[in-house]
Amino acid sequence: MENFIDGVGTLISNMTHQKNMVNCMTSILSVATLPVRVMEDFQSTYGSGGQLQDIRSDAKKEYERYYSSEEELNEQLNTFANNCMFAYCGENTVQVQIDFPSDREYNDKVASEELPLAEEFQDHLKCFIDLSKTAPKERYAMAEKLIEQLHISSNNYRSTLVERIQQEKMDIKCLQLLRAMIHNEERKLPGNWEMYPKKNKKKIQHLKQVQMALADKGALLKILPLISRDSDDLIAEVLALLAAMLYGGNEHVQDCLMDFFIGSREEMLFSAFKSRMELSAVITTERRLLEAQHKAELQKAMEMEKALSRAVIDGKTAMAAVKRHGSTASMMSIMSARGRGRIKTGRKRGQSSKSRKSAAASRPEHGQSRPAWPTPPAAKTPQKGTGLI
Structure with a gap:
């Protein structure tokens, strides 16, 4: 042992x-x-x-002591890098991000998947857009390279963990670039374009043509198999691209999606959709329970605060009542003491008046002499023959 x-x-x-x-x-x-x-x-x-x-061990202590300052420096460097990233990204406006005169936000606050806010991202996007062309099919012809890259990635799954992580990052970046092609055109629409569709008919038609151009190059058929992956971030980007493709109810994109479902015989896609829906349902239920628990805790805290405020108010009221009762009792004691003093004074005055009256009655009137003190009776001498000795 x-x-x-x-x-x-x-x-x-x-x-x-x-x-x-x-x-x-x-x-x-x-x-x-x-x-x-x-x-x-x-x-x-x-x-x-x-x-x-x-x-x-001494070696580990020396190692931690030697690199402790370096770890602190790394934390400060990470903080500085994050601050520089937010400062370099610029404002979340269409005017700053794509240099288009609009007061709309580039990323909606309610959006679940946001696009990167940086000038380098827009410069990277321009590498796949032919700015000299006006027709969407010719303008976005080089987007086919991104689609082919995603198609190759969906068919060749990397073996090692490092390769899978690197491939996942590349796939997410490609999906974001494809979605940004549609998102930039959608941000050029006014915020209330749905209320005035005839007024914005040309812009809406141009957006639909961009969606159709990407769909014709296989942006749906070659990318949807990625939804069977295990990465949540990758699946979220695939669904975000699918939502962007279907934005505005493009019928051509819907027909392409229907043809894929009917002619591909891919059951893996439906099982992936089912598993994601079940997982989303579980996550939604847990989120609702957490929100309900949070609300209950807030309600409990508010009730405790209200009870504390009522207790404080009741305490102040009780203290005021005690003070009033104390002042009233002291006044009553003072009044009772004064009353007892008056009664004693009255009694003394009554006794003194009676004594003065008796003294006045005992004094003789004017011209009369004081009567003499009564003489005691003379003692009797016993007679003979009475039997007294």
């Missing part, structure tokens, strides 16, 4: 592992028949009376 403790203790460098070892060995030693000295040595070496010790 002692050899096991000494052998394991010198190899542990994680505080969690050390804590588990101390708990385990404490339980074993408490029921073992080993001498008490072993338990005391174990506690003094590894437990220190219940407090864990730092038994990391």
Whole structure:
């Protein structure tokens, strides 16, 4: 047992592992028949009376000490990079992002998947757009390269984890570029274009032609198989591109999608849709439960605050009543004391008047002499023969 403790203790460098070892060995030693000295040595070496010790090796301590300042510098560098990214992206407006005179936001606040806000993203997008052409089919002809890249990725799934991560990032970037081609044209429409469709007929027609041009190049048929992947971010981008393709109810895109469903015999796509819908239902239910729990906690906090405010108000009212009662009682005590003082004064005055009256009655009137004190009766002498001695 002692050899096991000494052998394991010198190899542990994680505080969690050390804590588990101390708990385990404490339980074993408490029921073992080993001498008490072993338990005391174990506690003094590894437990220190219940407090864990730092038994990391000197090399690891020196390594952490040497690179501690570098880790802090890396955190500051990451913060600086994030701040620079937000500052470089610019404002979330159509005017800033695509240089089109409009006061609309480039990314809607309610949108679940946002496009990158950066000048480099728009420059990257221009590499696949022929700005010298006006017809959508010719203008977006180079978008076929992105579609073919996604088609190759859907058929060739990488084997290693590093390759899959890199391929996923490239697929997401390609999907964002394809969606930005439609999104930029949609942002050029006024915000209330649905109320005035005739007034914006040319812009709406141009948007539909862009959607049709991408659909004819296989933007649906070659990309939809990606929805069977396990990555949530990739699936979200595929669905976002599908929603952009169907924006405004493009009938040509709907027909292409219907032909794909009827003629492909791909059951994997429907199973992927089913699994995503079930997962979304579970996530929605959990989100609703969390929102209900959050609302209940807020309601409870508000009720506690109201109860506290009522208690404070009641306390203030009670204190005011106590003060009023105390002042009233003190006034009544003062009045009762004054009343008792008046009664005593009246009694004294009555007694003094009676004494004065009796003294006046005992005094003789003017011209009369004071009567003499009565003389006591003379003592009788006993007669003879009466039997008295």
